[in-house]
Amino acid sequence: MKRLHLLLLGLALLLSFTIxxxxxxxGGLKEIDFAVTVKLQERIDTSSxxxxxxxxxxxxxxxSFLASPLVSVIAITIITxxxxxxxxxxxxxxxxxxxxxxLMTLAEIYGKSVVHHxxxxxxxxxxxxxxxxxxxxxxxxxxxxxxxxxxxxxxILLFFVVKRRVWVMVTLVLxxxxxxxxxxxxGHHWLSDVIGGLILxxxxxxxxxxLLLSYNRKRE
Numbered sequence: 001m002k003r004l005h006l007l008l009l010g011l012a013l014l015l016s017f018t019i020x021x022x023x024x025x026x027g028g029l030k031e032i033d034f035a036v037t038v039k040l041q042e043r044i045d046t047s048s049x050x051x052x053x054x055x056x057x058x059x060x061x062x063x064s065f066l067a068s069p070l071v072s073v074i075a076i077t078i079i080t081x082x083x084x085x086x087x088x089x090x091x092x093x094x095x096x097x098x099x100x101x102x103l104m105t106l107a108e109i110y111g112k113s114v115v116h117h118x119x120x121x122x123x124x125x126x127x128x129x130x131x132x133x134x135x136x137x138x139x140x141x142x143x144x145x146x147x148x149x150x151x152x153x154x155x156i157l158l159f160f161v162v163k164r165r166v167w168v169m170v171t172l173v174l175x176x177x178x179x180x181x182x183x184x185x186x187g188h189h190w191l192s193d194v195i196g197g198l199i200l201x202x203x204x205x206x207x208x209x210x211l212l213l214s215y216n217r218k219r220e
Contacts, residue, residue: 003210010210013203017107017144017196024143024192025115033190037124040185060126060182067151067179076101079157083212096212097157104153104204108146111196117143124187145189148197149204151179156205 023029044056065071076098083094111117119142155172162168180198183189189197 003213006206007210010203010205010207013199013206017199017203020196020199021111021115021143024117024196029190029192033192036191037120037184037187040181041124041126041187044185060178060186063178064147064182064186066175067147067154069146069150072150072154075154079161082161093212096208100204100208100211101153104149104200107200108144108149111144112141115143116141117190117193120187120190126186142189143193144196144200145183145193146197147183148180148189148194149201151176152198152201153205156202157208160209
């Protein structure tokens with residue numbers, strides 16, 4: 001029953017992603033996007049506990065690397081191999097992980113190609129001298145946030161692959177929160193981009209787990 005609930009929840013989130021994408025395409029949340037970005041940057045830059053704004057930016061840039069396409073592909077490969085080795089009699093089930101991840105990536109590309117949600121302007125970009133021109137590719141459209149999608153997708157997978165302990169869950173939640181905040185603070189994405197990415201990634205992740213487990217159960 002729990003598998004069915006996860007499956008239905010995953011499908012519901014993916015459906016929500018398509019609905020929200022249409023809303024964003026029509027210009028929804030524009031004012032909120034700008035207000036949140038400006039307020040978040042101002043709040044962090046002027047915080048008495050975070051006087052070194054440049055250091056904050058560097059930390060957030062570094063954390064973003066953990067959800068980059070390259071690192072994510074490596075992580076997905078490792079998780080797939082672990083699943084492949086751990087379940088020797090049902091190795092084909094491991095293919096569910098990269099397949100869903102690939103479909104999620106296609107959905108991200110679709111969003112950036114069809115929704116046409118303009119990326120934050122250059123003046124909102126933090127630490128431009130550290131990322132231009134070598135380490136950053138400017139995109140005209142930013143919806144949804146691939147970093148947010150990959151972060152929560154990996155977090156869901158890791159939670160089910162490793163031992164489900166409280167400290168593991170807390171670490172993964174903090175990781176997703178840090179990635180989400182960093183995308184907005186650094187000026188790479190709007191709030192709506194991050195929301196879209198989180199919904200897409202969580203829906204894909206929750207869909208992967210029951211498919212993986214159901215496949216194994218049928219083979220047993």
